[in-house]
Amino acid sequence: MEEKKLDINSIIGFILIFGILIWIMYQQQPTEEEIAAQKKAEAEKVEAEKxxxxxxxxxxxxxxxxxxxxxxxxxxxxxxxxxxxxxxxxxxxxxxxxxxxxxxxxxxxxxxxxxxxxxxxxxxxxxxxxxxxxxxxxxxxxxxxxxxxxxxxxxxxxxxxxxxxxxxxxxxxxxxxxxxxxxxxxxxxxxxxxxxxxxxxxxxxxxxxxxxxxxxxxxxxxxxxxxxxxxxxxxxxxxxxxxxxxxxxxxxxxxxxxxxxxxxxxxxxxxxxxxxxxxxxxxxxxxxxxxxxxxxxxxxxxxxxxxxxxxxxxxxxxxxxxxxxxxxxxxxxxxxxxxxxxxxxxxxxxxxxxxxFGWGIFGWINKAIFIPLFNFLSGFLPYGIAIIVMTILVKILLSFVQYKQFLSQAKMKILKPELDAIRKKHKDNKLKAQQETMALQNKAGASPLSGCLPGLMQIPVFYALFMFFPTAFALRQKSFLWADDLSSYDTIANLPFSIPFYGDHVSLFPILAAIAIFFYMKMTTGQQMASQPTQEGMPDMAKMMKYMIYFSPLLMLFFFNNYASGLSLYYFVSNLISIGIMLVIKNYIIDEEKVLAKIEVSKKKPKKQNKFQRKMAEMMEQAEQQKKAQQKRKK
Structure with missing residues (x-):
């Protein structure tokens, strides 16, 4: 077995390494300035702790x-x-x-x-x-x-x-x-x-x-x-x-x-x-x-x-x-x-x-009207009551829109027999039927557009409130009736499973809102159908409107189950008030006999067409001439 000997080169290497370590440790000793700085830092730390x-x-x-x-x-x-x-x-x-x-x-x-x-x-x-x-x-x-x-x-x-x-x-x-x-x-x-x-x-x-x-x-x-x-x-x-x-x-x-x-x-x-x-x-x-x-x-x-x-x-x-x-x-x-x-x-x-708050006019309505109004009402009313009072004020403000819509539908309902007679008389000449229809509506002061335009005026208000309630910080964790938080969904029952697009709970306010929407749409759709003239394709239209009566409440039921209960409360109260306003207008404000008398008087007066009506008549005349020319070429 070979005897182990200590190599002189190893000894010199160890000595050099040891010397270098000693030199590094000496060089790294803190200077007097560094010691003073460290003491100052420690003093600052002690002062901060006080x-x-x-x-x-x-x-x-x-x-x-x-x-x-x-x-x-x-x-x-x-x-x-x-x-x-x-x-x-x-x-x-x-x-x-x-x-x-x-x-x-x-x-x-x-x-x-x-x-x-x-x-x-x-x-x-x-x-x-x-x-x-x-x-x-x-x-x-x-x-x-x-x-x-x-x-x-x-x-x-x-x-x-x-x-x-x-x-x-x-x-x-x-x-x-x-x-x-x-x-x-x-x-x-x-x-x-x-x-x-x-x-x-x-x-x-x-x-x-x-x-x-x-x-x-x-x-x-x-x-x-x-x-x-x-x-x-x-x-x-x-x-x-x-x-x-x-x-x-x-x-x-x-x-x-x-x-x-x-x-x-x-x-x-x-x-x-x-x-x-x-x-x-x-x-x-x-x-x-x-x-x-x-x-x-x-x-x-x-x-x-x-x-x-x-x-x-x-x-x-x-x-x-x-x-x-x-x-x-x-x-x-x-x-x-x-x-x-x-x-x-x-x-x-x-x-x-x-x-x-919504873009354009929708945001402006929220910032200029609904936010100040709600801040005022919630300053002295419970938040749930403030929503109801604000809803009543909004519906009263827009009641003239409902009146205009209902009045237009009433006029169209009264004119329906005459409009049906015109369509029957000119069943083979659609242009002539449309021209006489427009002339009769113009003389009577009734038009389908006069019922649609007021309805369109409600859309900015509807969308503005749709954006207002989910973003209203004031509603956060404010309770009303069974709802613990008007900024979140209310829960009356928890489900042991989750239904797609619905969730794992049952909210009551969306159910109430859906029921109110169902009855409101049933009333308005029946009124609209009664005012529409009989024509081809109307059975399909009636069927579609009948489906909408059921589809809209279901959409509300599913879509709003996870939305702010304050928003569902608004739609519930809003539709109840709309039903009440419609019943009042129908039974106490609009007298169909008086409306008919006014229509007869209006029909006897000479009526000039406005620019839009003249333009429409010209376009219809051109379309009819083009159609006749095409039929001649085919023959």
Whole structure:
């Protein structure tokens, strides 16, 4: 067996390695300036802990890759960090290089700021709870990411989400200021500054850098990645998801949205604000100066309500940051709060436009009429009663429309025998029949259009209210009769299974609304059929209208089973009132004998055709001549 001998070269190698380690440890000893800086940082930390509204929560989570249990680094770790992070390795050598959180309560929300990444790790709205009595969280459990990606002058690519900020909390008058600094030295840093006002949902937020002009490479893009998943707050995640949408204002006053369902993305110039709307709650970034070339996206996370029960949508924005004069200097507002038009209006930034009140005239009707009216009524009435009173006022206002419709149908009903005689007389000449029909209607002052046009006037009101009730924050969690929440569906029975397009519960207000619609349509359809002249094809028309009598209530029953019970309450009361108005008009206002007498008087008076009637007559005459010419050519 060969004897083992110690090689002289090995001995020399061990001595050299040992000497190098001793030299590295000597070089890495902190200087007097660094010791003083560390003592100052510890003093600042102690001072911050004395703030009464601040709670320090040390999760004591340390990573094996860089940190010891005390936050201090040995020499080899410092060398590794220096190689990895460059100048930003300094931040990881400070005592704040832990996953500690700073908690601040302002009265309207409780905020948590995490050292790692420097941004909000939790936003809890203290004055609201969800459908299950759990506090409303807009940010929690990693659903939000806020990261700046940048290049350094020594060719590193860094992300602020991986780096440790040093927190400090101070007072500025009545406001609380939270400063999170990512340091490369005591005087050079990147800072997130949050100024919190008492009882205010808007945070004054700024991103500033100091002394980083030789460290951050300003010739390359500096991108802020801001992502957030909408946390479910309502009983029906599918219903909530319909009103969860990324909305933005750009080019001074243009309001646009990403797709409501499915996935969508866009690149936008001159963005004034971005709203991550989660139905009744919103996270909004408001820029002091318009943001350039912002890439935004929205991803739908709800495919199956039985499986996807936590989040509605994933929003993401990539915002370029400017590096002017060797520094970043961005000043924004960050709103975390209710999607309430009364609150959003107070900021004078048109933030209330993020609420989907409807486009064009529909939105104008809501903002100018229904919102002020409902705010007035709900100021002294219970919310359910306020809906009923508002419905009565709307129906009284539109009762003249119903009167015009019914009067037109009554006139057409009286003229029906004469119209039938005209069609029978000219059954082989449709043009002549149409001309004499129009002439008779013109003389009598009756026209099918006079019944349709008033009905069309009701459509803007109908659609405006359809948009108003699901977005009315005031109705949220307000009860009425058996409905626990007028902004959500009411439940009188839970089903042991789910019916497609209907759900796993039974709502009573949609059932009542469907019954009211059935009787209303039965009355109006019968009146319409009685006023229509007999002609070919009418049996098919009658059959279709008969089907509509049953189809419309069924549509209401299925479609509104998962909608806001306040909306179903409105349709129920509205149709009851419509039935009552129709009975009053029919039995007490319109006298068919008097209408007939007026028609006879009107028929005797010479009647000139208006431009539209003359044009229609000319078109019909031309069509008849072309038809005759074609028949001659065929012969």
């Amino acid at each position: 703030q009464p509204e601040v709670v320090k929560e040390d999760t004591a989570v340390t990573t094996a890759e860089d940190y010891s249990n005390t936050g201090q680094l040995d020499s080899l770790q410092q060398v590794a960090l220096q190689n990895k992070l460059g100048a930003f390795a300094y931040a990881s050598s400070l005592p704040s290089a832990t996953d500690e959180e700073t908690t601040v309560n302002t009265g309207v929300f409780e905020l948590k700021f995490k050292n790692k990444g420097g941004h909000l790790s939790q936003v809890k709205l203290t004055q609201f709870v969800d459908y299950d009595s759990v506090p409303i969280y807009l940010v929690k459990d990693g659903n939000s990411k806020f990261n700046i990606n940048f290049a350094t002058t020594d060719n590193r690519i860094l992300n602020t989400r991986d780096l440790y900020f040093q927190p400090s909390v101070s007072k500025s008058g009545d406001n609380t200021v939270v400063s999170m600094r990512l340091k490369v030295s005591e005087s050079d840093y990147l800072e997130y500054r949050y100024e919190l006002k008492p009882e205010d949902y808007m945070i004054d937020f700024s991103i500033k850098s100091e002394g980083l002009d030789g460290i951050i490479n300003g010739s390359q893009e500096i991108i802020l990645d801001w992502e957030q998943k909408g946390i479910r707050h309502a009983k029906s995640i599918s219903y909530e998801n319909r009103y969860t949408r990324l909305t933005y204002m750009h080019e001074e006053d243009k309001i646009d949205k990403l797709g409501q369902m499915g996935d969508d993305n866009e690149t936008v110039e001159d963005v004034e604000w971005l709203s991550y709307r989660q139905h009744f709650f919103s996270t909004i970034l408001v820029a002091d100066d318009p943001l350039k070339n912002v890439a935004i996206s929205s991803k739908d996370l709800v495919e199956d309500e039985e499986v996807d029960t936590l989040y509605t949508k994933l929003y993401a924005s990539k915002i370029p940051l400017e590096f002017k004069g060797g520094a970043i200097n961005e000043t924004w507002g960050m709103y975390y709060g209710p999607t309430d038009s009364n609150i959003l209006k107070t900021y004078d930034k048109s933030l209330e436009e993020s609420i989907p």
